[in-house]
Amino acid sequence: MWHELVLNGVGGTTIAEAKATLSYAEVLAWVAYRDKHGSLDRGRRLELSTALIAVQVNRSGGGKAELYDFMPHHVRPSADLEQAMKEWS
Known part of the structure; x- marks a missing residue:
């Protein structure tokens, strides 16, 4: 911090x-x-704003992209236990 x-x-x-x-x-x-x-860093704030717009454009065109797909400098949160078990099966 x-x-x-x-x-x-x-x-x-x-x-x-x-x-x-x-x-x-x-x-x-x-x-x-x-x-x-969120972060105090202007670059990260800009990245988030851009990613939000990109997700909206992607979804309006029928895409299935997630927010973190458009945020290369952000660590994707780890899946919870239930999600991990579903993906593992």
Whole structure:
């Protein structure tokens, strides 16, 4: 989390500076913001926006693509146990 804050200009130019500058409450507020709105990285936000449009275009043409098919820099979430068992059978 500290890396992401510093890389996006929050709290200072180094992790040590950010730790010294930000209060515990501010860090918790940034964590809550990130959990609610996603990554602070503009590139990832752009990738998500583009992927949402691409999925809509794909689906309107009868395609079956998933959101993560259009997000090469995002790790696809792992399948739950039931899904994995269905695929394994």
